[in-house]
Amino acid sequence: KAGVTQTPRYLIKTRGQQVTLSCSPISGHRSVSWYQQTPGQGLQFLFEYFSETQRNKGNFPGRFSGRQFSNSRSEMNVSTLELGDSALYLCASSKGTPTTNEKLFFGSGTQLSVL
Amino acid sequence: GDSVTQMEGPVTLSEEAFLTINCTYTATGYPSLFWYVQYPGEGLQLLLKATKADDKGSNKGFEATYRKETTSFHLEKGSVQVSDSAVYFCALTTTSGGSYIPTFGRGTSLIVHP
Numbered sequence: 001k002a003g004v005t006q007t008p009r010y011l012i013k014t015r016g017q018q019v020t021l022s023c024s025p026i027s028g029h030r031s032v033s034w035y036q037q038t039p040g041q042g043l044q045f046l047f048e049y050f051s052e053t054q055r056n057k058g059n060f061p062g063r064f065s066g067r068q069f070s071n072s073r074s075e076m077n078v079s080t081l082e083l084g085d086s087a088l089y090l091c092a093s094s095k096g097t098p099t100t101n102e103k104l105f106f107g108s109g110t111q112l113s114v115l
Numbered sequence: 116g117d118s119v120t121q122m123e124g125p126v127t128l129s130e131e132a133f134l135t136i137n138c139t140y141t142a143t144g145y146p147s148l149f150w151y152v153q154y155p156g157e158g159l160q161l162l163l164k165a166t167k168a169d170d171k172g173s174n175k176g177f178e179a180t181y182r183k184e185t186t187s188f189h190l191e192k193g194s195v196q197v198s199d200s201a202v203y204f205c206a207l208t209t210t211s212g213g214s215y216i217p218t219f220g221r222g223t224s225l226i227v228h229p
Contacts (some may be wrong), residue, residue, distance in 0.1 A: 002199075005159070016166055033217075035219075036199075041221075042220065042221035042222055043204060043219035043221075043222070044219075045216060045217055045218070048214070048216075055214055056214050060152070084122075092158075092159075092160055098194055103161050103164075104159075104161065105218070106158030106159040106160065107158050108156065108157050108158045109158055
């Protein structure tokens with residue numbers, strides 16, 4: 001069974017640009033959540049999607065957005081990139097719904113560098 | 116809000132040494148507690164979990180006990196191997212509006228020398 005797949009693996013952008021990251025969950029998983037990992041702040045929750053609807057959102061500015069498609073694949077978008085957005089962005093999928101405390105399966109992440 | 120505090124790393128040990136990584140938490144209600152491990156270049160993997168007070172999670176020789184009285188969930192292993200070198204994250208989930216939201220610690224890097 002394939003794991004969680006994130007593309008691209010690495011991205012280099014400049015300030016002011018926008019970026020879209022993609023996440024394909026494990027087959028049969030319907031919940032997808034996104035996290036930002038930085039050395040200074042650690043791992044922080046961005047948002048969670050289930051059935052194409054955002055169910056929860058972390059404490060991030062509106063420049064960070066996402067969506068989920070009918071096949072459960074998800075994308076996140078960051079507009080007007082800032083230097084501080086440089087981070088490893090991790091996606092995780094789980095089998096259950098947001099109201100069940102299911103195990104998270106993580107992808108390897110997309111390393112975003114903003115110059 | 117909820118928070119997780121882990122000991123700062125890196126923790127450097129020789130092979131076969133005893134490992135303890137401290138984790139304490141602050142949360143409303145009754146959180147579930149987790150340890151995740153991240154190997155270089157990979158995403159996080161669930162190592163073990165405990166869902167109620169006095170539960171002990173265990174996996175691959177690692178153990179952690181949910182201590183409600185001290186709000187702690189320390190990770191232990193009796194004899195570490197070089198292959199255990201990784202970053203370890205303590206985490207909790209609490210409910211918010213019926214959904215489970217995870218909160219992670221900052222991670223503790225473990226380096227095991229032969």
